[in-house]
Amino acid sequence: MRALCNREGLLTAFTMVSGVVPARSPKPILQNVKLVVDADEGSVLMGTDLEVGIRHRVLGVKIEEPGSVILPTTRIGSILRTAGDEELMLETTDEHLLVKGRHASFKLPLEDPSLYPEVPDFAATSYHVISAGNLKKLIRRTVFATDLDSARYALGGVLVELTAENLSMVGTDGRRLAKMITTAEAENDPPAPSGTPVIPVKALKLIERNLVDDDLLVHLTIQSGTAVLVRTESAVIYSRLVEGRFPRYQDVFPATVEIKIPLKAGPLRLAVEQASIVTSDESRGVDFQFGAGSLTLSSQAADVGSSQVDLPIDYDGKPVEITFDPRYLLDALKTLDDGAELTAELIDAKNAAVFRTKDQYTYVVMPLTRER
Numbered sequence: 024m025r026a027l028c029n030r031e032g033l034l035t036a037f038t039m040v041s042g043v044v045p046a047r048s049p050k051p052i053l054q055n056v057k058l059v060v061d062a063d064e065g066s067v068l069m070g071t072d073l074e075v076g077i078r079h080r081v082l083g084v085k086i087e088e089p090g091s092v093i094l095p096t097t098r099i100g101s102i103l104r105t106a107g108d109e110e111l112m113l114e115t116t117d118e119h120l121l122v123k124g125r126h127a128s129f130k131l132p133l134e135d136p137s138l139y140p141e142v143p144d145f146a147a148t149s150y151h152v153i154s155a156g157n158l159k160k161l162i163r164r165t166v167f168a169t170d171l172d173s174a175r176y177a178l179g180g181v182l183v184e185l186t187a188e189n190l191s192m193v194g195t196d197g198r199r200l201a202k203m204i205t206t207a208e209a210e211n212d213p214p215a216p217s218g219t220p221v222i223p224v225k226a227l228k229l230i231e232r233n234l235v236d237d238d239l240l241v242h243l244t245i246q247s248g249t250a251v252l253v254r255t256e257s258a259v260i261y262s263r264l265v266e267g268r269f270p271r272y273q274d275v276f277p278a279t280v281e282i283k284i285p286l287k288a289g290p291l292r293l294a295v296e297q298a299s300i301v302t303s304d305e306s307r308g309v310d311f312q313f314g315a316g317s318l319t320l321s322s323q324a325a326d327v328g329s330s331q332v333d334l335p336i337d338y339d340g341k342p343v344e345i346t347f348d349p350r351y352l353l354d355a356l357k358t359l360d361d362g363a364e365l366t367a368e369l370i371d372a373k374n375a376a377v378f379r380t381k382d383q384y385t386y387v388v389m390p391l392t393r394e395r
Contacts, residue, residue: 024090025114026060029083033068033111034103036079037094039258040070042229043077044096052093057139058113059091060084069142070096071261075226076142077233079258083110092120093134102129143261145254149211150244153190155255156237157205161192162227164203164358164384169224170196177267180221183245185213190243193272199351200275204383210242217248219269226251226262233258275387277375280368284313284338288380289361292353294320294334299349301328308346308391313369315339322349345372346391355386 040056048054056070058081066084070077092115099122102111108124115121115133122129162181170178173196182193190207193200233255234241242254245264253260298309298320306324318336323329359365359380368377372393378386 024060024092025086025088025112026066027085027087027110027112028066028081030103030106030108030111032083033081036068036081036257037100037103039079039229039233040068040077041096041100042232043070043072043075043225045072048072052134052138053140055093055095055134055139056099057091057136058094059136060086061089062086068094069139071140071142073140074263075223075229076140076261077229077258078142078144078261079233090115091136093136093139094120095131098129098131143250143252143259145242145244145252145259147213147242147244147246147252149209149213150242151185151190151207151213152210152240152242153205153207154237155234155239155241157207158190158241158243159231159234159237160358161190161203161205162231164355165192165194165201166224166227166231167354167358168194168196168199168201171224173197177219177221177265177269180223180265181227182269182272183216183220183222183251185209185216185245193269195270195272195275197270199355199386199388200272201355201387202272202385207243213244216245220245220248220251221265221267221269222251223262223265226260229262230255230260233260275375276377276385277368277370280370280377282313282340282343282367282369284318284336284340284367284369286318286336286365286367287361288356288359288363288365290334291318291365292356292359292361294318294332295349295352295356297332298322298330299353301330302349303327307348307350308393309349310344310346310393312342312344313338313340313367314342343369343371345369345376346393347376347388348391351388355388359384 060066066081112123120131184191187209191204193202303324309322312319318334320332
């Protein structure tokens with residue numbers, strides 16, 4: 024193999040792909056990435072930990088001799104970041120990988136590229152099409168609500184639900200639940216996924232990093248209920264699905280709601296941040312007192328102090344008090360634009376509160392118990 028690579032183009036792909044490389048592995052070859060240069064197929068950089076994998080297109084490669092090579096992640100990353108060259112020559116001999124610039128050259132050990140596990144490509148002919156901007160929003164508004172340590176349910180990822188016209192994602196850790204629905208077009212009538220497909224957090228974060236242009240279209244397919252494949256403009260991301268059963272989340276939503284209060288995301292977020300300044304690990308709750316025209320947030324912690332924050336609101340219904348862990352509210356509010364309008368649906372101090380936005384985002388959070 025011999026190819027003249029644009030350094031920036033290779034570094035861009037390398038930065039994306041190296042994110043899945045495990046720091047330690049029973050298979051040492053997985054601590055590397057694989058570069059394939061092909062005059063017909065184009066140049067592709069790939070990495071995997073056997074659970075999550077990525078194939079990323081490399082721009083600016085002039086191929087003199089096609090082939091493939093294993094690139095040691097740490098050393099190649101350092102070379103690409105520190106080299107001042109616009110182009111670098113990558114060449115393999117019988118025993119070494121040579122990396123040459125104008126003022127520096129490196130000779131590295133050579134590994135057999137055929138030993139590197141294959142990273143699946145996107146071969147599906149029926150799939151769902153969604154804009155990159157909408158998929159990014161789905162991920163950001165749900166992934167934070169997952170539970171990576173859960174052993175009982177498949178809570179270490181986000182549930183995906185697909186219909187002919189919509190794609191929805193649901194994340195929960197048992198104390199709060201985030202769900203969002205957005206439009207997605209079914210191409211060539213893809214079959215409905217079996218079971219409850221849950222994409223792991225690591226894969227979702229990798230997918231999000233590859234959604235660079237919000238206006239471009241992304242293709243998504245669930246393979247036989249065992250894996251997900253996502254194709255972006257420059258990459259294909261593969262991931263096994265989380266094993267286990269996702270809980271019946273629909274039961275979390277209250278059957279009837281009496282109190283509905285309109286709010287603005289930005290002012291509410293700032294008020295919650297202020298009220299939480301004097302909370303502590305032992306006393307983390309913030310009391311929310313909704314009254315006519317005003318929301319009062321108050322908190323108190325021994326040896327820390329107390330706070331009271333008043334927020335004008337457009338509400339003239341009956342008073343209601345409820346206590347929240349402010350972290351749970353802030354996690355969701357930080358994913359919304361400051362001008363976003365949301366509605367708080369409340370029952371009382373003991374039942375789940377539901378927050379809804381106009382763009383089909385729903386956030387359910389359980390209150391903290393407190394003597395009143």
